[in-house]
Amino acid sequence: MFEILRGLAKSKIVTEKVSKDSYSSPRCATPESSITTTEPLEGELGQKLRNRLKKICKDSLHIRYVDAGACNACDFEINALSNPIYDIQQYGIDFVASPRHADMLLVTGVVTRNLEIALIKTYEACPQPTLIVAVGACACGEGIFKEAYAAGGGVDKYLPVDIHIAGCPPTPELILKGILKAIDKI
Ligand code: SF4
Numbered sequence: 001m002f003e004i005l006r007g008l009a010k011s012k013i014v015t016e017k018v019s020k021d022s023y024s025s026p027r028c029a030t031p032e033s034s035i036t037t038t039e040p041l042e043g044e045l046g047q048k049l050r051n052r053l054k055k056i057c058k059d060s061l062h063i064r065y066v067d068a069g070a071c072n073a074c075d076f077e078i079n080a081l082s083n084p085i086y087d088i089q090q091y092g093i094d095f096v097a098s099p100r101h102a103d104m105l106l107v108t109g110v111v112t113r114n115l116e117i118a119l120i121k122t123y124e125a126c127p128q129p130t131l132i133v134a135v136g137a138c139a140c141g142e143g144i145f146k147e148a149y150a151a152g153g154g155v156d157k158y159l160p161v162d163i164h165i166a167g168c169p170p171t172p173e174l175i176l177k178g179i180l181k182a183i184d185k186i
Contacts (some may be wrong), residue, residue, distance in 0.1 A: 008147070045177060049091045052183050057103065059092040061183070064102035064126065068119045068155065069112030071145070074136035076167040078106060086172045099125040104182060106175075110138040110151035111158060123159050131182045134161045135175060137168045144168070 053059055067075055079089040082095070096102055099122045111119060123130065134155040139142030141154025155161050162185050165178035 045180065046091070049093075049176065049180050049183075052180060053092050056183055056186050057092070061091075061103050061179075062096045062101050063093060063095045063104045063106055064099045064122065065094055065106045066108070066119060066122050068107050068109040068115045068139070069074075069145075069151070070109035070136065070138060074138070075106035077169045077172050077175060078108070078135065080172045081175060086176070088176070089108070099123070100127065102126050102130060104131040104133060104179070105159075106133050106135050106179075107139050107155045107159075108135045110145045110148065111142065111155060112150045113152050113154060114150070116152050116158065119155075119158055131163075131185065132159050132161045133163045133165060133178050133182050135165050135178070136170055137166060140164045140166060 053061055063080055063174045065075075065113065080086060081093075088094075099105070105123060105126060109115070123132070133157070134140050138145055138151075139155045141156055145151050152158070156164075163178050165174055167174055170178075
């Protein structure tokens with residue numbers, strides 16, 4: 001125990017410094033069709049979601065979320081949709097464990113080579129048509145891991161993506177906006 005503490009006290013560099021440029025937008029550039037701006041959630045966006053879901057999905061939209069090689073930050077933002085602040089369930093939207101119950105796939109990550117088959121199989125297990133939303137710069141074929149040896153490419157390379165949501169990571173509001181835009185395509 002004391003040996004470890006002594007070693008820690010001696011080490012000069014604890015961790016690498018992160019430059020401000022690490023989060024600059026060019027690295028997170030996404031296709032032209034992508035969603036890049038936010039707007040207030042409650043009020044206009046919330047009301048639009050409620051109305052569209054009522055009209056098109058009979059008040060119910062089931063989402064299967066797939067992490068296809070994300071760093072987990074996009075996943076945390078998706079998780080935040082279920083917290084008491086965003087409370088996605090108030091609109092009739094829910095996450096499901098099985099792709100067989102899904103109306104929509106939310107995909108994050110660069111699609112690492114070892115997850116390619118899992119992603120395709122998940123899509124094949126969904127009832128068709130299924131909406132596909134690529135969440136975050138990595139899933140849109142950009143982002144900081146784009147050139148990584150294990151990165152297969154954006155979700156577009158594997159599945160017919162309906163909506164791209166930019167950001168590294170995108171905010172929960174932006175993700176909700178993307179979900180709304182995807183529903184509008186039905
Ligand atoms: S887009 Fe950014 S936050 Fe999302 S998985 Fe890629 S690196 Fe992580």
